[in-house]
Amino acid sequence: MTGMGITVMSFSKITYLLREGFRSIRTHGFMSFASVTIITACLIIMGSIALLSLNIDALIKDLEQQNEVVAFVDDSIEDEAQASALQTSIQQVGNLSSVEFVSRTSAMDSFMSKYDDRLMEGIDETVFRHRFVLHLEDISLMAETKAKLEAIDGIAKVNAHIEYANRFVRVRNIVTVISLILTAVLTFVSFFIMSNTIKLTTYGRREEIAIMKMVGATNAFIRTPFVIEGLILGLLGGFLGFLAVWGLYTALTGNIMNSLTGSFLTLIPFRTVMLPLLVAFLGIGVLIGVFGGVNAIRNYLKV
Amino acid sequence: MVQMQDVTKIYDSSGTVALDGVNLTINEGEFVFLVGPSGSGKTTLMKCITGEVRATAGEIVVNDFDMMKIKQRKLSKVRRTLGVVFQDYRLIENMTVYDNVAFAMRVVGAKGKNIAKRVPYVLELVGLEGREKRFPNELSGGEQQRVAIARALVNNPRMIVADEPTGNLDPVRSLELMLLFEKINEMGTTVLVVTHEKELVNAFSRRVITIDEGRVVSDDGDGYYSYELQ
Numbered sequence: 001m002t003g004m005g006i007t008v009m010s011f012s013k014i015t016y017l018l019r020e021g022f023r024s025i026r027t028h029g030f031m032s033f034a035s036v037t038i039i040t041a042c043l044i045i046m047g048s049i050a051l052l053s054l055n056i057d058a059l060i061k062d063l064e065q066q067n068e069v070v071a072f073v074d075d076s077i078e079d080e081a082q083a084s085a086l087q088t089s090i091q092q093v094g095n096l097s098s099v100e101f102v103s104r105t106s107a108m109d110s111f112m113s114k115y116d117d118r119l120m121e122g123i124d125e126t127v128f129r130h131r132f133v134l135h136l137e138d139i140s141l142m143a144e145t146k147a148k149l150e151a152i153d154g155i156a157k158v159n160a161h162i163e164y165a166n167r168f169v170r171v172r173n174i175v176t177v178i179s180l181i182l183t184a185v186l187t188f189v190s191f192f193i194m195s196n197t198i199k200l201t202t203y204g205r206r207e208e209i210a211i212m213k214m215v216g217a218t219n220a221f222i223r224t225p226f227v228i229e230g231l232i233l234g235l236l237g238g239f240l241g242f243l244a245v246w247g248l249y250t251a252l253t254g255n256i257m258n259s260l261t262g263s264f265l266t267l268i269p270f271r272t273v274m275l276p277l278l279v280a281f282l283g284i285g286v287l288i289g290v291f292g293g294v295n296a297i298r299n300y301l302k303v
Numbered sequence: 304m305v306q307m308q309d310v311t312k313i314y315d316s317s318g319t320v321a322l323d324g325v326n327l328t329i330n331e332g333e334f335v336f337l338v339g340p341s342g343s344g345k346t347t348l349m350k351c352i353t354g355e356v357r358a359t360a361g362e363i364v365v366n367d368f369d370m371m372k373i374k375q376r377k378l379s380k381v382r383r384t385l386g387v388v389f390q391d392y393r394l395i396e397n398m399t400v401y402d403n404v405a406f407a408m409r410v411v412g413a414k415g416k417n418i419a420k421r422v423p424y425v426l427e428l429v430g431l432e433g434r435e436k437r438f439p440n441e442l443s444g445g446e447q448q449r450v451a452i453a454r455a456l457v458n459n460p461r462m463i464v465a466d467e468p469t470g471n472l473d474p475v476r477s478l479e480l481m482l483l484f485e486k487i488n489e490m491g492t493t494v495l496v497v498t499h500e501k502e503l504v505n506a507f508s509r510r511v512i513t514i515d516e517g518r519v520v521s522d523d524g525d526g527y528y529s530y531e532l533q
Contacts, residue, residue, distance in 0.1 A: 012414060012415050013412050016409055207393065207395060208395055208406075210393070211393060211395065211406070211407070211454075212410045213379075213382070214353070214382060214387050214393075215382060215383070215387075215407040215410060215411060215454070215458060216379045216380070216381075216382035216383035216384075216385075216411055216458070217379060217410035217411055218376070218379045219376050219379070221410060221411075221412070222410075302375070
């Protein structure tokens with residue numbers, strides 16, 4: 001026999017165990033309802049946190065992409081072709097999502113288009129340097145990347161907003177940590193409630209369990225109906241939680257998108273997270289259910 | 304078969320010495336009474352046989368299983384060779400007589416066909432034919448204990464262990480029950496009856512092991528309850 005009690009069983013044994021699992025749910029209708037509700041509620045909160053942190057994450061990534069790093073080419077390199085040839089060395093630095101060469105001419109043009117022409121009277125393009133506009137893949141490594149860029153022969157100066165980058169990274173880390181902690185706490189709460197619900201159902205059957213032990217039923221056999229009970233309740237809670245989060249998220253994002261905020265906020269559409277969320281919810285439901293069942297019956301099996 | 308050598312049991316929580324160097328052997332096919340006053344260690348000794356209690360020291364072998372070394376989750380193997388009967392019957396109230404007995408077979412994974420064949424046979428053996436559909440609370444104490452015996456017998460154990468089986472019964476029912484145990488023994492099953500009922504023991508000419516303060520004080524083949532109850 002294996003620890004979890006999943007071994008090759010005869011058909012009559014399997015049907016017996018399944019029937020026992022369902023019977024317990026039926027005869028303890030209210031408690032079963034209560035534990036499904038608790039799991040659903042916990043998963044709604046967990047799901048909301050997950051979606052919120054995913055959206056914050058996406059938003060920050062979006063902002064990060066706007067955080068450019070500019071590497072200026074040394075004045076000594078006048079020739080445009082020679083300057084743009086530095087691209088190869090730059091790309092070797094790594095951690096770059098995009099590298100764009102901007103010649104001093106186009107740099108001036110774009111500057112001129114932003115400001116009044118008169119400001120630039122008597123100034124020619126030699127005031128500008130050839131440059132590379134870069135975007136990073138991971139902004140938490142910005143300082144390191146900047147140092148590497150500066151080490152390249154022919155690069156005079158690198159402009160990077162490291163403080164901003166660090167702030168973004170910090171916010172993202174905090175969001176991740178908070179959502180992980182909350183998820184862990186809620187998983188524990190659901191597990192605890194599930195376990196106690198099943199414990200109540202075992203209380204009424206402690207005589208039966210004692211007799212099963214006495215006549216030589218294996219621990220796995222005794223445990224299985226309770227595990228099945230937990231499994232069913234957990235799956236049900238997980239699925240209901242998923243439906244609720246789906247409904248809530250769709251309604252909420254719909255409202256935000258239609259309002260003013262929506263014009264400068266991009267929210268993750270539900271369908272992109274639908275499958276992973278469903279899998280996660282069912283997974284958490286199963287986990288809580290199975291371990292809740294195993295935990296509930298633990299004390300009875302020691303005899 | 305039960306073999307005990309220098310078996311000692313000290314309960315951790317209270318420090319009580321329940322068994323203090325017990326030596327005894329119960330052979331296959333024997334009928335044995337285990338007697339002694341309350342608190343003498345009878346129940347602890349019985350629980351050492353069923354594996355509910357683990358001895359502190361000594362050697363215990365039950366139906367070829369080494370009870371000192373056996374793992375907790377392997378105890379089910381020992382228990383399938385034993386049939387246990389209690390003073391308070393321990394029947395499941397919301398199951399019929401039939402289901403109470405069939406339950407014991409189902410939970411050890413017996414096939415439906417075998418259950419349907421074996422349960423009526425055992426119920427007839429203990430004299431409960433016609434009572435299959437009754438619930439425990441519709442039966443007399445004697446009948447309920449017969450259901451418990453049927454349940455103990457249904458998986459064809461090598462040994463029946465009965466802890467004060469007649470404790471809740473009047474003398475006539477007690478005698479009838481002992482006759483049933485005798486019949487079971489004659490069919491080849493080892494029987495160990497724990498009791499403190501002097502008259503009952505003396506009415507049968509069987510081996511009597513007397514235990515007091517955790518020690519075997521006498522082991523008589525002539526079947527007389529020599530110990531004076533205090």
